[in-house]
Every structure is written in structure tokens, then in C-alpha cells.
Amino acid sequence: IVGHSKPDKEIFQFALDQLGLEPHEAAYVGDSYGYDVLGAQRAGLHPILLDRMGAYNSEPDLTTIRSLTELIG
Secondary structure, X not given: OOOOOOXXXXXXXXXXXXXXXXXXXXXXXXXXXXXXXXXXXXHOOEEEEEOOOOOOOOOOOOEEEOOHHHHOO
């Protein structure tokens, strides 16, 4: 609908513009490494991978969570 799709960095920038945020001020949570993590990285956001099965636990530079409840608090 906005002319871009993940993982293009332009769709992330569109969302940032709508929120009035700079990339370094935002994190992006998604469940796809290829679409969400790589796209967010390209746009300068901090990616958080929702990895319910723990498949990416050994990635040293990747923030992972197993449930959205981990974001609370």
C-alpha cells in the first residue's frame, strides 16, 4: 500500500517518519530473520527477533526473545 515491502529499508523509514522517530530511537520486533531483522538493520533500527523455538540463540550479535511478554518491564 505504501509502495515498499519488507525487507526494503524504505518501508521502515516510512514508519519512522509517521512516528517522528530517528532510526537509532527505535527497535523493530519481527519473527522473520530475512524480512524483519535484515530490513531493520538496513534501516538503522535495532532488530529484535521473535524466535519462539530458540533456533537463533547462538547468534552473538542478535537480540532474540521467545515471547512478546519479554518486552514488558
